[in-house]
Amino acid sequence: MSDPRPSRRALLKGTAMTGAAAALLAIPAAALQPDPVFAAIAAHGSAHKRIMAMDSTDAGFDALMDEEDGLWKAFCACRPTTPEGLAAYAAHAAAYPDLDVLPGSCGLSQVISNVAEALSALGMGGAHV
Known part of the structure; x- marks a missing residue:
């Protein structure tokens, strides 16, 4: 007949699993999602490359110009949620040739505002704008 009491090893294993599950539950849901800025960068980058290949x-x-414009606006409306996304966002914006002449919600002021808000949200400094 087997012993109905759990072994010490089984108890410790269960405790470790419970701790790991609790740690996963403590992670905000946003942190488990991929940073949306990567999709925005990929979509806009693809359209921009196609424009550069055309006359x-x-x-x-x-x-295609209208499509690229809409994708740039979507990029500007997107806020990075990870340090890696923030770095990619800043690099993509910096590489955009017309960034300094674009107005309002599509231009440099919006990009800087998004960077500042992402820094603040990530606990890396920055200020709410």
Whole structure:
């Protein structure tokens, strides 16, 4: 007949598993999600590369310009949620050739505001703007 009491090893293993589960539950849900800025960068970067490969007289150029503009606006509306996303966001914005002439919610002031808010949210300094 087997002993109905759990072994010390089984108890310790259960405690370790419970601790790991508690640690996972303590992580904010946002931290478990991929940073949305990577998708915004990929989408905008793809459209921008296609524009750079075209001539303004090519069929579909105007439609692609509209698409790229919409994707840039989506990028500017996106706020990084991870340090890696913040670094990628800043690098993508810095590489955009017209950043310094774009107005308002699509321009440099919005990018700087998003960087400051991401720094604040990540506990890395920055200020709410």
